[in-house]
Amino acid sequence: MKTKTILTSLGFALALTFTIRAADVTPDEARAKYRDEDVATWLPSPCDAMVMDHLPELPAFPLFTSYADWFVALQAWMPRAATPERIGAREVQPGVWIGLHTRIAADAQLRAPCWIGDHVYVGHGAIVGPMAIIERAAFVEPGVEISYSLIGPETFVGQCTEVRHSLACGGTLVNWKLDSCIKVPDAFLLCSLGRAKSPFKSVSPFARFAAALTILLTLPFAVGAALRSKLRGLHVLRPMLAVRPGPPDSLRLPGDTLLYYELTGTRGWLRRWPQLWNILFGDFSWIGNRPVGPRQSNRLANDFERLWLAAPLGIISLADAEGCNDFSSDETRAHASYYAARANWRLDWVIFLRAMFLFAFGITCSQVREHLLESQTREPALNLAAIEAAEEQKTL
Numbered sequence: 352m353k354t355k356t357i358l359t360s361l362g363f364a365l366a367l368t369f370t371i372r373a374a375d376v377t378p379d380e381a382r383a384k385y386r387d388e389d390v391a392t393w394l395p396s397p398c399d400a401m402v403m404d405h406l407p408e409l410p411a412f413p414l415f416t417s418y419a420d421w422f423v424a425l426q427a428w429m430p431r432a433a434t435p436e437r438i439g440a441r442e443v444q445p446g447v448w449i450g451l452h453t454r455i456a457a458d459a460q461l462r463a464p465c466w467i468g469d470h471v472y473v474g475h476g477a478i479v480g481p482m483a484i485i486e487r488a489a490f491v492e493p494g495v496e497i498s499y500s501l502i503g504p505e506t507f508v509g510q511c512t513e514v515r516h517s518l519a520c521g522g523t524l525v526n527w528k529l530d531s532c533i534k535v536p537d538a539f540l541l542c543s544l545g546r547a548k549s550p551f552k553s554v555s556p557f558a559r560f561a562a563a564l565t566i567l568l569t570l571p572f573a574v575g576a577a578l579r580s581k582l583r584g585l586h587v588l589r590p591m592l593a594v595r596p597g598p599p600d601s602l603r604l605p606g607d608t609l610l611y612y613e614l615t616g617t618r619g620w621l622r623r624w625p626q627l628w629n630i631l632f633g634d635f636s637w638i639g640n641r642p643v644g645p646r647q648s649n650r651l652a653n654d655f656e657r658l659w660l661a662a663p664l665g666i667i668s669l670a671d672a673e674g675c676n677d678f679s680s681d682e683t684r685a686h687a688s689y690y691a692a693r694a695n696w697r698l699d700w701v702i703f704l705r706a707m708f709l710f711a712f713g714i715t716c717s718q719v720r721e722h723l724l725e726s727q728t729r730e731p732a733l734n735l736a737a738i739e740a741a742e743e744q745k746t747l
Contacts, residue, residue, distance in 0.1 A: 378402060407431075418518065418527035425501065426482055429466050439469070447480070450487070454586060462498075472590050474510075490544060490590065490610060505544040507592065507608065512540050521545070538645045544610050552663075554633045561637070562630035573614065573624045580616035588612040588625060593642030596660045609634055611642060620710060626666050638699040639665020640687045647678055656684045662691035669698075672705035674715045 376384070378400035386393055393399045404413050405424065408431075412424035432448070433440045439451025446463025449455070455473040462480030467473065471485050474493035479485065483497045486504040491497070494511040502508060503520030516528040521543030525532045535541040577587045595607045611634070612625040629635035640662045643651075651657045670676070670686040677683055690698070705716050 418525055418530060422499075422501065422518065422527045425484060426464070429464055429484070432466060454590075456493070468504075488544065490592070507538075507542045507544050509537075509539045509541065538608060542608055544608060554630060554636055558637055559631050559633075562627045566624075566627050566631075569621070569624060572617075572621055576614045576617035576621060576624075578616075580614075583616070585615050587615060589615050591642070592644050593664065594645055594648045594660060596640070596662060596664060598661060608645065611635070623666050629664075630666070634664065636663045636665045638667050638702050639663040639694075640690060641665065641668045641670070643678065650679075651684070655688050658688035658691040659684060660691075662687070662694055667702060667706045669702050672702045672709060672715065673717055674709065 370385075378397065381400045382396075386399070404415055406412065406414070406428045409424060409427055412420070412427050414421050414424050429448070433442060437450070440448060442448050444461070444463065446465070447461045448466045450467060450469035450471065452469055453467055453471045453473075455461070455467070455471075456475040456477065458475055459473045459477045459479065461467075462478065462483075465480035465483040465485075467479065467485045468487040468489070470488045471491070472489075473479060473485075473491045474495065476494050477491050478496045478498070479491070480498060482499045484501040485491065485497065486502060486506070488505045489502045490507045491502070492508060492510040492512075495508050496513045496515070497508070498515050500514045500517045500519065502514065503518070506519055506521055508514060508519065514524075516526055518525040518527055519541055522535045522538075522541055523532065524535055524541060580587045589612060591611050591613060592608050593611055595609050597607075611629055613622050614624050626635055630637065640659055642664050643659065648657075648660060651659055668687065669690045670683045673682075673686060675683040675686060690702075709715050
């Protein structure tokens with residue numbers, strides 16, 4: 352038995368007591384077991400004991416008899432779901448509802464009836480509906496078709512995937528028409544975007560403070576980039592999918608990914624400005640390996656290259672400090688693996704200082720060192736040539 356106090360929207364507190372039972376009880380059994388002797392403290396029947404097996408005002412649509420009945424009840428509730436408490440939810444066309452901060456490509460098709468929740472991304476050429484529900488923070492890639500289905504919160508649906516007569520939540524897919532259930536092992540098709548606890552050391556308060564300060568100082572530049580994107584008719588942010596890193600001996604689970612963003616109206620370091628927010632939330636570090644997507648991670652050919660995924664995600668990487676930006680190059684992968692094997696606070700500071708040097712002067716420390724070595728090797732050669740010429744003059 353557990354008692355919980357809830358503050359209602361009207362301003363008064365409501366104490367609820369939860370009791371777990373091994374089997375369901377009928378309203379009559381509940382009255383006989385839990386009703387107080389003081390009848391005045393109870394509501395009159397039948398409001399004193401009710402079975403919560405349907406949505407409000409929809410008793411004809413039971414929720415828990417089958418997957419099919421549950422989906423039918425959701426469809427019946429869809430026109431009532433846009434309540435005043437749902438800030439920003441709007442009906443953009445008859446039978447099509449869209450939530451707050453949702454991004455839908457211009458060429459995506461929305462077929463009524465369909466419901467799209469808050470913070471959802473729908474890619475180019477996607478077809479949503481009819482009879483489709485996409486819950487909060489779901490990510491639908493280009494070319495996806497969703498009909499007679501529900502996509503759960505924080506669920507990724509891969510490119511050109513077709514979801515029909517199903518309930519998709521994370522990597523689990525339930526066909527409500529056939530009462531069948533499978534676990535999808537391929538993260539390219541279906542996976543969860545939910546936050547998981549990082550196996551690495553948490554981001555320090557100093558790093559979070561530095562990220563917040565950097566956000567404030569660079570905010571005018573980010574706003575300028577956002578305005579340029581708007582003037583060009585582009586989205587301000589580009590969503591990206593990254594494989595969540597873990598220790599080298601950890602089990603890699605399909606779908607263990609996270610979502611991050613880049614600015615579209617700029618180049619260089621400012622493009623990574625939204626990832627400063629990831630530092631505040633603890634998903635990124637200042638120094639680490641750059642994120643790679645599921646498809647890129649499959650191109651890491653051996654255990655040495657897969658060390659890339661054994662270090663925290665960072666805004667600045669060793670490869671960045673050395674001027675290596677091509678994921679497919681052997682040098683970039685070698686830098687990432689080296690950092691994963693040797694990561695420590697001294698190396699982090701070296702990488703940070705080298706990155707600042709590259710940002711300020713447009714040349715890496717390694718390139719400066721190579722130029723100095725070349726000039727030193729040239730100088731003795733020139734001196735030797737001068738001595739030989741002088742000896743020849745003497746002999747003449």
